Amino acid sequence: MALETTVIQDKLTDKFGGNVNGFIQIKDIFTFEVAPDAMSEVMGYLKNDPLLRFNFLTDVCGVHYPDSEKDRQFAVVYHMHNWYDNVRIRFKCFLNGDTPEIATATDHFLSANWQERETYDFFGIIFKGHPQLKRILNMDEMTSFPMRKEFPMEDGGRTDKDDRFFGRTQDNC
Amino acid sequence: MSNSSDIKMADAPEGYSGEGFFATKLDTVVGMARANSLWPLPFATSCCGIEFMATMASHYDLARFGSERMSFSPRQADMLLVMGTIAKKMAPILRQVYEQMAEPRWVIAVGACASSGGIFDTYSVLQGIDKVIPVDVYVPGCPPRPEQILDGIMKLQDIVRSESVRRRSSEEYKELLASYNIS
Numbered sequence: 092m093a094l095e096t097t098v099i100q101d102k103l104t105d106k107f108g109g110n111v112n113g114f115i116q117i118k119d120i121f122t123f124e125v126a127p128d129a130m131s132e133v134m135g136y137l138k139n140d141p142l143l144r145f146n147f148l149t150d151v152c153g154v155h156y157p158d159s160e161k162d163r164q165f166a167v168v169y170h171m172h173n174w175y176d177n178v179r180i181r182f183k184c185f186l187n188g189d190t191p192e193i194a195t196a197t198d199h200f201l202s203a204n205w206q207e208r209e210t211y212d213f214f215g216i217i218f219k220g221h222p223q224l225k226r227i228l229n230m231d232e233m234t235s236f237p238m239r240k241e242f243p244m245e246d247g248g249r250t251d252k253d254d255r256f257f258g259r260t261q262d263n264c
Numbered sequence: 265m266s267n268s269s270d271i272k273m274a275d276a277p278e279g280y281s282g283e284g285f286f287a288t289k290l291d292t293v294v295g296m297a298r299a300n301s302l303w304p305l306p307f308a309t310s311c312c313g314i315e316f317m318a319t320m321a322s323h324y325d326l327a328r329f330g331s332e333r334m335s336f337s338p339r340q341a342d343m344l345l346v347m348g349t350i351a352k353k354m355a356p357i358l359r360q361v362y363e364q365m366a367e368p369r370w371v372i373a374v375g376a377c378a379s380s381g382g383i384f385d386t387y388s389v390l391q392g393i394d395k396v397i398p399v400d401v402y403v404p405g406c407p408p409r410p411e412q413i414l415d416g417i418m419k420l421q422d423i424v425r426s427e428s429v430r431r432r433s434s435e436e437y438k439e440l441l442a443s444y445n446i447s
Contacts, residue, residue, distance in 0.1 A: 235387070249380075
């Protein structure tokens with residue numbers, strides 16, 4: 092028997108009230124928002140509830156919305172997968188633009204370790220309680236968080252292109 | 265010795281010859297020997313490396329020019345061929361490989377990425393390997409054809425053939441290495 096999205100929504104709303112909201116079906120993935128403070132609790136509930144059984148964390152990633160209001164400038168997106176009923180969900184936590192901090196998911200899924208390191212590497216989002224929060228893909232000497240929109244994509248050390256035509260402004264490493 | 269006209273012998277260097285002897289400069293003999301036995305160290309990270317595989321193989325056959333043996337240890341290699349995009353995170357490793365090579369050593373940057381960063385004008389990619397190690401020959405192309413790589417290697421042979429045996433202890437050379445912080 093398949094797990095209905097209405098069941099997921101009702102169970103979460105009963106348990107967490109206003110901390111979960113914005114339920115919407117986007118294409119074939121059921122999506123909602125979670126208050127950042129409640130993230131760890133919600134994830135643990137989704138994983139351990141005998142009916143929900145979202146036993147697999149597919150992905151953790153970040154999004155930068157520099158034009159949004161201060162409290163919603165960063166998002167961390169979690170994808171979870173229930174292998175028993177083959178149902179996927181996605182939930183987002185919006186974070187403050189100045190202090191993007193959220194609890195780690197490594198308490199529930201060890202696989203979140205590298206995914207959170209990657210998100211930290213590119214967006215500078217701090218995962219509180221992460222066992223080893225350091226860069227994973229970029230070189231350790233890098234000082235920027237390159238996927239944040241204020242940092243240019245191009246490298247400042249390029250010598251064979253004329254900066255006037257390529258809009259390069261500052262060094263990014 | 266075969267008398268077949270298909271076999272092209274290397275020309276003897278300039279010198280003085282007589283009955284049963286031949287005199288020339290040590291530089292030219294050493295240069296000729298070095299130029300015709302350049303052992304390549306392939307540092308292949310992407311598509312240029314695939315072209316290099318064709319260059320090595322029987323159809324283009326790099327061995328015709330004395331580069332029979334791929335040296336996968338930097339200690340026994342003469343020429344470092346850097347083929348492909350070098351990420352900034354890999355730059356220290358490339359540098360370490362270069363430092364492990366014994367003198368005399370030469371470097372060829374094969375393809376656009378190794379020469380200048382190519383299309384990867386981005387924060388994660390080294391904008392040309394000459395940012396971290398000195399380069400002797402640049403081969404353009406994205407990727408270059410095997411003929412171009414061969415041409416680059418033959419250009420390097422010209423450099424090697426005419427290089428003074430004392431170049432590696434010259435002030436200019438020490439300055440060059442010092443500018444890369446390599447001792």
